Amino acid sequence: MDPDGRHNIVAIDPTDKLPLIGRTFEPGQWAEIEAYIRAHNGSRNLYFSVNEPMTGAPDGKLAKRHISQIRAVCLDLDPAKPEAGADPAEHFKAERTSLLAKAEALKGQQCPPTLLVDSGGGVQAFWILADKMSAADCGEEAEALGAGISQALDGDAVQNIDRIMRLPGTLNIPSPAKRLRGQVEKRAMLLENSGGRFTIEQIARVYPPALPNIERDKNPHIQAAMAEIDIHAIGQADTYPELDPELRVRFGEARRRDRALDRLWTSGMPSGRDKSASGARFELASRAKRAGLNINEFGALLWVWEHATSPGKPRIDECEDPKRDIARCWVNSPELRPELDPSDWFEDLGDEPEDTSDFPTSNRVQLKVVSGRIEPAALPVRRWLIQPRLPIGDVAQCVGEPGVNKSTFALRDALAIATGREDILRGVDATSRPITMERLHRPGPVIVYNAEDRLDEMERRLAAAQRHHGVDGAMPHPIILWSGIDQQKLTLMERRKDGDALKLAPGAAELEAAIQDHGAVLAILDPQISLVTGGSENSNDDQDAVFQYLARMASRLSTAVMVIHHTAKHTRSAKGDMGAGRGGFAAVGKVRSAFTLVHVTGEDEEKAWGVSSRDGLIRLDYAKVSHDRKPPDPIVFKRKSCPVGNGSGMRPADAVALFDANPAEALRIAGDEAPVLEVVDTKALIAAVKARPRDESKATAIAEIVSQLMDDRDTVGLSEIIFPAGDRMREAGLSVATSRQEITHVLSTNLAGPGAQTSHRGQIVRVRAAKKGHLTNAPWQLQRTIVEPQAVAK
Known part of the structure; x- marks a missing residue:
C-alpha cells in the first residue's frame, strides 16, 4: 500500500481483558514491523492504520x-x-459465501478496488490513491467519499481517516460474542491486488460522496451549542480507555459521588419513567452538567458509551449529524440542582429550598470531623499483601543500583503472590521452617510492567523462576507481563510544554483499566524514571504529583503498587537508607513503605556470615515501614543462574563440548539460563562460621605480630596498626590482604572471640579483637590481657 510511508499497527486482545497496544513505525522499519507482528500474531488481533501517521x-x-x-x-x-433460533454456524457460513460473492462481483465493476481482503469474518476493499493527499486539507472530503462507498455497497461506517483495518496474513481471533454467532478462527487473506491507483474524482464519479446534513436547527440555543462543539476532539476516542485521562479521572470521581450516575453508565437504564436510549442520553447529559462537565466532554462520553443508542441502531458516531444530536441532547436536558439526591430527580422534584451557599455542595471537600473518642472496634484492620512491605491501597518503593537484580526480585514477588506460595516468599531452612518473618496475606493476579526488558526476556526470567520453585501447570492467579519495549510504553504523566504542570497521560487510564480488568492485587512499575515524560527526577513537585496520583489510584482500586527505582552513584551501598533513591526526596516521603537492595560485600556485620562479594549475595533492608514495626534484620538472597527450559535438556557443558565449533548450536541445544533469587538462612551461615575449625598456629602467629606492634599498650585501635600488621602478615606468608577491609577481615576472623595466646616480656598473654560498642559500624579494638597462672595449660 505504501512502501515508503509510516505505519501504525494495533494489537487488540480478543477478550478485551488486556489493554490495547499499538506501535508507530518509521519508513523502512520492516524488520521491526515483522518482529512486532510475530510477537502478537496468534494471541491478539492485528490491525493497520489505512492512512499515514504524521x-x-x-x-x-x-x-x-x-x-x-x-x-x-x-x-x-x-x-x-x-x-433468533437460527443455527449460528450455518448462518455464518451462508453469510461468508454471500460476502465473498460480493467481493468477486466488485472486480468486474467500474472503478474496481485496488485490494480485496478476506478478513476471516467479512470482506474489506481498498481504493488506493494515485497520490497521497494532506489529511488537514482533504480529510473531510475523503471521509465523505468513504461514507458514499459504504452507502452504495451497504457497508459499515469506516470512513473516518483514523480507521484501522484487519492486517492480511494474520490470524482473526473471534471475540466470545462472535464465537457465539458461529465465527471461528481464520487467517485473513489478500484476495486481489489489481494494482489500480485512483484520484478522488475518479472514485467519486462511481460512488458519489455522502455529504452530512448541515441543515441548521431553528432553536438558537441548539445553534449556539453546536458552535461550541469540536466534533474532531470529541471523536478522538473509540473506547472508554482511550478517553482523555483527566476526563476519565473526573468522570470517575463524579460516578463515585453520584451512585445513580454510576448505575446509569453501567446499565444504560435511566432513573425516570422514560426507559429508552433517548431517556438515557438525556439523563447522562443532566448528570454530566451537575458534575461540572462541558458539552465537549459530554459528547466524548456519549461517543464511547455502549448504551447511547438502542441495540441494533447506529452508534452516535455513525449518525447522520452527531454534532446536532449532541447539541439537542445537551440543551434539552433539564438542569439538576446540586443539593438534590440525583436518584430522586426524574421521579419527583418537589419543593426544594433556594441554594444560598457560595459553592455547589458537590464541590466541597468532605472532611472527617472527630469530636470525641474514636471507637476502635469500628475501625477496619489494615490490609496487607505482604506484611510489612506491601500494604494494600498504598505505594511502596524498591531502591537499588543497576545490576542488583531488582527486576528478578519483582518477578519473585509476583510468582509468590500469583501462586499463593509463602515458601517462595519466605524461603525454608534445613528443617523446612520459614527463614524470613514476611507473611503473604492475600494471593491474586499481578501486573509486572518493565520498560527496559523485552517481553521474551521477561518470560525467560519468569520461566526460570517457575522451574526453580517447581511451579508446574496452571497457576491459581495470572501474572500479566507488560513490556515497554515490545508493547505500549507506560507513561503516567507528561509535561506538554515548558512551564506547564505535569498532567495525566493516556497511560494512566491504560494502567487503571488493566488493574480493573485483571483484578490485580499488585502492580509493579519498573523503573520509576520511565513513568513520566517531560518531568524532572530532581523536582520534588514533579515527584509529588506522580506519587500522589499513584497513591490515590492504589487507594481507589484497592491494590498495592511497587515502584522500582535506581540509587544515586554515591548511595549505591546505602542499605536501609530512605534517601538512597535518586532525585527528589518527595517520592519516598509519599510512599508508605520503602526498602533497599544492595550487594553483600562481607564487611561490617556481614563478616559474621563468612561471605565475600564473590558469593553473589544481595540483601533487602527495610528503610521505611509506616504501618508496622520496622524489622531490624535484613533478608539475604543468593543469585543463581537456572535453566529456562527452552533447550533440549542437555547440560551446557556437554553441549559446548559437543558443538565447540558452533556456539549458536550449543546454546540452542542447551537452552538459556536466567537469574533467580533464593532466600539465604544467615543464622545457618553464622553457625557454620562459628563451627569452622580455626588454624591455631596461624592465629598464634598473628597474635604475636599484633602484640609486638602494640608495644606496652594493652588496648589499641585496630586502625592505628592495621597497615604495619598487614605488611608483617604478608612477609610471614600469613595473608595476602592489602586493603583496609581485607586486613580487618583477617585480623577479626583470627582474633575475635577468645583470641589467641602468645608471649610478651616473659608472660603468657591473650590478644583478642573486639568491637568498641554494640553498633555494627563500631570500630575494632585490639586488647591484650595476662593469662592467669591456672589458665595456662603448659
Missing part, C-alpha cells in the same frame, strides 16, 4: 489529529447477525 506520531491507537496523509478509502462488509 512525523512523531505516538504509539497506541492513533486519533485523527495524528494522521498526516490520506492513502486510500475503504469498505468493510461484515456478516449479519443470525436471527
Whole structure:
C-alpha cells in the first residue's frame, strides 16, 4: 500500500481483558514491523492504520489529529447477525459465501478496488490513491467519499481517516460474542491486488460522496451549542480507555459521588419513567452538567458509551449529524440542582429550598470531623499483601543500583503472590521452617510492567523462576507481563510544554483499566524514571504529583503498587537508607513503605556470615515501614543462574563440548539460563562460621605480630596498626590482604572471640579483637590481657 510511508499497527486482545497496544513505525522499519507482528500474531488481533501517521506520531491507537496523509478509502462488509433460533454456524457460513460473492462481483465493476481482503469474518476493499493527499486539507472530503462507498455497497461506517483495518496474513481471533454467532478462527487473506491507483474524482464519479446534513436547527440555543462543539476532539476516542485521562479521572470521581450516575453508565437504564436510549442520553447529559462537565466532554462520553443508542441502531458516531444530536441532547436536558439526591430527580422534584451557599455542595471537600473518642472496634484492620512491605491501597518503593537484580526480585514477588506460595516468599531452612518473618496475606493476579526488558526476556526470567520453585501447570492467579519495549510504553504523566504542570497521560487510564480488568492485587512499575515524560527526577513537585496520583489510584482500586527505582552513584551501598533513591526526596516521603537492595560485600556485620562479594549475595533492608514495626534484620538472597527450559535438556557443558565449533548450536541445544533469587538462612551461615575449625598456629602467629606492634599498650585501635600488621602478615606468608577491609577481615576472623595466646616480656598473654560498642559500624579494638597462672595449660 505504501512502501515508503509510516505505519501504525494495533494489537487488540480478543477478550478485551488486556489493554490495547499499538506501535508507530518509521519508513523502512520492516524488520521491526515483522518482529512486532510475530510477537502478537496468534494471541491478539492485528490491525493497520489505512492512512499515514504524521512525523512523531505516538504509539497506541492513533486519533485523527495524528494522521498526516490520506492513502486510500475503504469498505468493510461484515456478516449479519443470525436471527433468533437460527443455527449460528450455518448462518455464518451462508453469510461468508454471500460476502465473498460480493467481493468477486466488485472486480468486474467500474472503478474496481485496488485490494480485496478476506478478513476471516467479512470482506474489506481498498481504493488506493494515485497520490497521497494532506489529511488537514482533504480529510473531510475523503471521509465523505468513504461514507458514499459504504452507502452504495451497504457497508459499515469506516470512513473516518483514523480507521484501522484487519492486517492480511494474520490470524482473526473471534471475540466470545462472535464465537457465539458461529465465527471461528481464520487467517485473513489478500484476495486481489489489481494494482489500480485512483484520484478522488475518479472514485467519486462511481460512488458519489455522502455529504452530512448541515441543515441548521431553528432553536438558537441548539445553534449556539453546536458552535461550541469540536466534533474532531470529541471523536478522538473509540473506547472508554482511550478517553482523555483527566476526563476519565473526573468522570470517575463524579460516578463515585453520584451512585445513580454510576448505575446509569453501567446499565444504560435511566432513573425516570422514560426507559429508552433517548431517556438515557438525556439523563447522562443532566448528570454530566451537575458534575461540572462541558458539552465537549459530554459528547466524548456519549461517543464511547455502549448504551447511547438502542441495540441494533447506529452508534452516535455513525449518525447522520452527531454534532446536532449532541447539541439537542445537551440543551434539552433539564438542569439538576446540586443539593438534590440525583436518584430522586426524574421521579419527583418537589419543593426544594433556594441554594444560598457560595459553592455547589458537590464541590466541597468532605472532611472527617472527630469530636470525641474514636471507637476502635469500628475501625477496619489494615490490609496487607505482604506484611510489612506491601500494604494494600498504598505505594511502596524498591531502591537499588543497576545490576542488583531488582527486576528478578519483582518477578519473585509476583510468582509468590500469583501462586499463593509463602515458601517462595519466605524461603525454608534445613528443617523446612520459614527463614524470613514476611507473611503473604492475600494471593491474586499481578501486573509486572518493565520498560527496559523485552517481553521474551521477561518470560525467560519468569520461566526460570517457575522451574526453580517447581511451579508446574496452571497457576491459581495470572501474572500479566507488560513490556515497554515490545508493547505500549507506560507513561503516567507528561509535561506538554515548558512551564506547564505535569498532567495525566493516556497511560494512566491504560494502567487503571488493566488493574480493573485483571483484578490485580499488585502492580509493579519498573523503573520509576520511565513513568513520566517531560518531568524532572530532581523536582520534588514533579515527584509529588506522580506519587500522589499513584497513591490515590492504589487507594481507589484497592491494590498495592511497587515502584522500582535506581540509587544515586554515591548511595549505591546505602542499605536501609530512605534517601538512597535518586532525585527528589518527595517520592519516598509519599510512599508508605520503602526498602533497599544492595550487594553483600562481607564487611561490617556481614563478616559474621563468612561471605565475600564473590558469593553473589544481595540483601533487602527495610528503610521505611509506616504501618508496622520496622524489622531490624535484613533478608539475604543468593543469585543463581537456572535453566529456562527452552533447550533440549542437555547440560551446557556437554553441549559446548559437543558443538565447540558452533556456539549458536550449543546454546540452542542447551537452552538459556536466567537469574533467580533464593532466600539465604544467615543464622545457618553464622553457625557454620562459628563451627569452622580455626588454624591455631596461624592465629598464634598473628597474635604475636599484633602484640609486638602494640608495644606496652594493652588496648589499641585496630586502625592505628592495621597497615604495619598487614605488611608483617604478608612477609610471614600469613595473608595476602592489602586493603583496609581485607586486613580487618583477617585480623577479626583470627582474633575475635577468645583470641589467641602468645608471649610478651616473659608472660603468657591473650590478644583478642573486639568491637568498641554494640553498633555494627563500631570500630575494632585490639586488647591484650595476662593469662592467669591456672589458665595456662603448659
